[in-house]
Amino acid sequence: MQERRKIRTLIVDDSAMVRKILSIGLGQDPEIEVIGTAADANMAMQYLARSKPDVITLDLEMPNMDGLTFLRSFMKADPIPTVVISSQTQRSAQATVDALAAGAVDVIAKPRMELGGGLNDMMASIVQRVKVAAGAQVRRTATPARPPVRPQTPRPAAGSAPARLPDWMIAIGASTGGVQALTAVLQSLPADCPPVVIVQHMPEGFTASFAKRLNQMGPLRVKEAEDGDVLENGLVLLAPGGPKHMTVVKKMGRHQVRLIDGPEVCFSRPSVDVLFHSVAQVAEGRVSSAILTGMGKDGAEGQLAIRNSGGRTVAQDEASCVVFGMPSAAYQIGAPEALVPLDDVSSWLMNSCSRIPVGDRLESYRV
Missing domain, CATH: 3.40.50.180 (Methylesterase CheB, C-terminal domain)
Structure with a gap:
């Protein structure tokens, strides 16, 4: 029987600690192979020039080129299933939603060392999501930098009396x-x-x-x-x-x-x-x-x-x-x-x- 091909995964994150946590956690699963880690988007682009991974885990807040710009660059040309590993700050949350709209498959809150025993549960979730991402159908996208705002007619404020009671x-x-x-x-x-x-x-x-x-x-x-x-x-x-x-x-x-x-x-x-x-x-x-x-x-x-x-x-x-x-x-x-x-x-x-x-x-x- 032919051995099943492992899911080749590239980790992109500017935190050395997070890269280490993800490398160890993902690498322990027999179905996943961590092919490399990158501290920024420029280093990640060098990896992509040599070999295309099956899945990328991506931090968005990084020096030089930010993760969202990097994501959009390869999703336009040669899409790769991407799982965003994001901090739960207001700025990161907005960037994460933009990343998902630009074609990222999933989002996971960035693991924290103070989670203690909960870190194992979080890593189990990350492993599962990377496996799901490997089978996702991703398509080329040309998402603009900001969501387009469609012309709108004036809308009543939330909580105002509706014209009629909903019947559906x-x-x-x-x-x-x-x-x-x-x-x-x-x-x-x-x-x-x-x-x-x-x-x-x-x-x-x-x-x-x-x-x-x-x-x-x-x-x-x-x-x-x-x-x-x-x-x-x-x-x-x-x-x-x-x-x-x-x-x-x-x-x-x-x-x-x-x-x-x-x-x-x-x-x-x-x-x-x-x-x-x-x-x-x-x-x-x-x-x-x-x-x-x-x-x-x-x-x-x-x-x-x-x-x-x-x-x-x-x-x-x-x-x-x-x-x-x-x-x-x-x-x-x-x-x-x-x-x-x-x-x-x-x-x-x-x-x-x-x-x-x-x-x-x-x-x-x-x-």
């Missing part, structure tokens, strides 16, 4: 590759669309920057969700990364966000499953849900609950996913009605926000 909602879950996918979906939704609630797997400290970026790019109001936020038409609420799950509850005739404690579900917190199960319980079938690109199976059971409650369900197809894990897991248990290309997800969602009885609904794309 949209729930979306995503993970690896989700920053690009969610950007594409939300940019194509109209300003008066039903309220949208989202779980995107992302470490604590990064979702606020992502919500801010999305808010600048289209007609929808986008914010990191807070406990008690009311669902309104044209408002997108993004679950905050961190120690709590996001759910939707019904109170005094309105749907509201509740951030709750609880263990990880499908190794995730916040979890798509937790959000979807709560929506299935309160939406009375008036909900459309989508599972986008991501590793693992989070969201599959929750989306099946939404479908069984009378709601509408769709998942991103394999060809357009960075990682087909979450949509595939949902498809295998019959949760989505359809698998559709990313470019069609927005229109599918809006077409499904219908008051037509279930038996008479659109049959296109059904599986």
